[in-house]
Amino acid sequence: MEISPRRTGxxxxxxSDDRILAVTLDLLAERxxxxxxxxxxxxxxxxxxxxxxxxxxxxxxxxxxAVRAAGRPPEAERLxxxxxxxxxxxxxxxxxxxxxxxxxxxxxxxxxxxxxxxERLAEVVRSEVTEPYVEVYRRLLLxxxxxxxxxxxxxxxxxxxxxVIPAMSTHHLAAGRGPVRRDFxxxxxxxxxxxxxxxR
Amino acid sequence: MEISPRRTGxxxxxxSDDRILAVTLDLLAERxxxxxxxxxxxxxxxxxxxxxxxxxxxxxxxxxxAVRAAGRPPEAERLxxxxxxxxxxxxxxxxxxxxxxxxxxxxxxxxxxxxxxxERLAEVVRSEVTEPYVEVYRRLLLxxxxxxxxxxxxxxxxxxxxxVIPAMSTHHLAAGRGPVRRDFxxxxxxxxxxxxxxxR
Numbered sequence: 001m002e003i004s005p006r007r008t009g010x011x012x013x014x015x016s017d018d019r020i021l022a023v024t025l026d027l028l029a030e031r032x033x034x035x036x037x038x039x040x041x042x043x044x045x046x047x048x049x050x051x052x053x054x055x056x057x058x059x060x061x062x063x064x065x066a067v068r069a070a071g072r073p074p075e076a077e078r079l080x081x082x083x084x085x086x087x088x089x090x091x092x093x094x095x096x097x098x099x100x101x102x103x104x105x106x107x108x109x110x111x112x113x114x115x116x117x118x119e120r121l122a123e124v125v126r127s128e129v130t131e132p133y134v135e136v137y138r139r140l141l142l143x144x145x146x147x148x149x150x151x152x153x154x155x156x157x158x159x160x161x162x163x164v165i166p167a168m169s170t171h172h173l174a175a176g177r178g179p180v181r182r183d184f185x186x187x188x189x190x191x192x193x194x195x196x197x198x199x200r
Numbered sequence: 201m202e203i204s205p206r207r208t209g210x211x212x213x214x215x216s217d218d219r220i221l222a223v224t225l226d227l228l229a230e231r232x233x234x235x236x237x238x239x240x241x242x243x244x245x246x247x248x249x250x251x252x253x254x255x256x257x258x259x260x261x262x263x264x265x266a267v268r269a270a271g272r273p274p275e276a277e278r279l280x281x282x283x284x285x286x287x288x289x290x291x292x293x294x295x296x297x298x299x300x301x302x303x304x305x306x307x308x309x310x311x312x313x314x315x316x317x318x319e320r321l322a323e324v325v326r327s328e329v330t331e332p333y334v335e336v337y338r339r340l341l342l343x344x345x346x347x348x349x350x351x352x353x354x355x356x357x358x359x360x361x362x363x364v365i366p367a368m369s370t371h372h373l374a375a376g377r378g379p380v381r382r383d384f385x386x387x388x389x390x391x392x393x394x395x396x397x398x399x400r
Contacts, residue, residue: 007274116319126375157391161385164364164392167371171363175326184360191357192364195396 017069020045020052024066028110029103033117036110038062060118068109071180073097085144085199089165089189093135093182094167105179112173130166138162141197150197161193168192206396207400217269220245220252224266228305233317236310238262255398260318267311267324273297277334284400285344289389293382312373329365338362341397350397361393368392 001166023044035091038059057063073095082092098104108129115122141158144150150158167190169180223244227236238259242249254264273295280291298304310327315322341358342348350358364389369380 079316116316116322119316122374135347154395157387157395158392160368160387163368163371168360168363170374171367171370174322177272187357187360191360192392192396195357195398196392197395 016045016047017055017065020047020062020071021066024062025098025103026068026108027068028063028114029111030108032058033063033110033114036063039071058175060121063111063114063121064124065127067121070098070128072128072132073102073136075136079136079139079143083142085149086189086194088144089141089193092133092140094188095184105181108169109173109179110115112170113189118172131165134162136166137193143194144199148157150199154197157196161196165194216245216247217255219248220262221266221269223248223304224262225231225239225270225298225307228263228266228314229306233259233263233310233314236263260321263311263314263321264324267321267328270298270328272328272332273336279336279339279343287348288340288344289337289393290386292333292340293380293385293389301382305381308369309373309379312370316374323333323362330370333366334362335366337393344397344399349363350399352395357396362395363394364388 015186018043023041024036026044027040038049041047042052052062056065070108073092074097075092075095077141080088082088084120093101095104098107103181106169111121111129115125122176134190138158141162142151142155143153145155145158168188169185172184173178218364220241223241224236226244227240236259238249238252240258241247241262243254252262253343273292274297275292275295279290282288282291293301295301295304298307309331311321311325315325328349338358341350341362342355343357345352345355365385369385373381
């Protein structure tokens with residue numbers, strides 16, 4: 001039996017995966033998906049390109065792995081609880097997840113450009129990012145109804161309002177306006193979601 | 201001088217363009233972009249495929265032409281004026297444009313699937329459909345502020361709220377929930393836009 005050249009190589013060193021996937025997210029925070037290259041990931045991590053290609057045959061595979069490694073927003077596991085629905089919604093914005101709001105919103109902008117060229121990436125961003133955020137907002141608003149901060153008669157509006165922040169963020173990114181900024185997010189919270197729910 | 205074979209053909213008959221582009225929109229109303237074929241357009245119009253390919257070399261070209269031929273929403277030229285901002289917003293929904301709400305919302309669903317595979321289509325849908333609708337909503341809401349139907353102190357919320365209906369429609373379509381339905385649109389008008397602007 002012949003041993004193929006590939007199988008004689010050293011086993012892949014998984015310990016540097018975290019670093020490679022973090023650098024991939026860094027690049028997505030800096031530029032559109034089209035301008036992210038495995039060359040640049042190799043240069044920044046000091047890895048050989050062949051090593052990267054062996055593990056992630058395409059850029060799409062690498063970015064998919066980076067998104068999956070990032071996981072879901074931690075607020076989906078543990079809702080913020082700061083005593084008011086407004087503070088809770090802003091806590092989602094100010095979450096330290098993925099390095100805090102600046103890096104995270106820049107990564108989402110890069111990912112948005114990626115989803116335009118890849119149905120697989122669009123699907124994983126939808127299931128790992130967009131849908132969990134909708135669920136976080138839905139639960140925060142329903143909890144505020146339970147606590148009497150939002151009038152019970154408005155409970156039927158909660159599902160549609162829980163989608164407004166993710167939908168408007170996607171719309172903003174698709175229009176090529178660059179990363180979502182803090183003031184845009186705060187305006188969505190105050191002028192749309194809380195205004196519609198009559199929270200002062 | 202040789203005459204090339206192409207130039208000896210009969211001149212292209214432009215009179216059937218309207219029919220071909222309307223059938224293209226019909227197909228987009230029935231199915232995802234991926235499942236729209238020039239074969240089917242040829243079959244439904246009685247045209248030879250070679251005739252279609254001569255004028256629109258790719259499916260993307262044909263769909264781009266169909267979107268451009270449809271033009272912008274007529275409400276962008278002439279705002280509805282029915283005496284209340286709610287009636288005006290619902291008049292945009294119930295517009296006869298592109299065959300009325302059922303066909304039009306189905307076409308938009310087909311176009312949404314098309315924009316995922318083509319940056320050119322995404323750009324033309326953005327400039328010919330999404331942005332004109334944002335502008336229509338913005339103007340309707342500002343007129344309601346002028347008329348005193350919306351409190352003047354809420355005027356700063358108008359730009360962001362003008363984007364909610366198009367953004368939520370795109371979000372709905374991207375999530376694969378099928379064409380936007382009338383009740384979803386009405387909920388956006390009542391539970392989000394007018395609720396945030398405190399219009400009863």
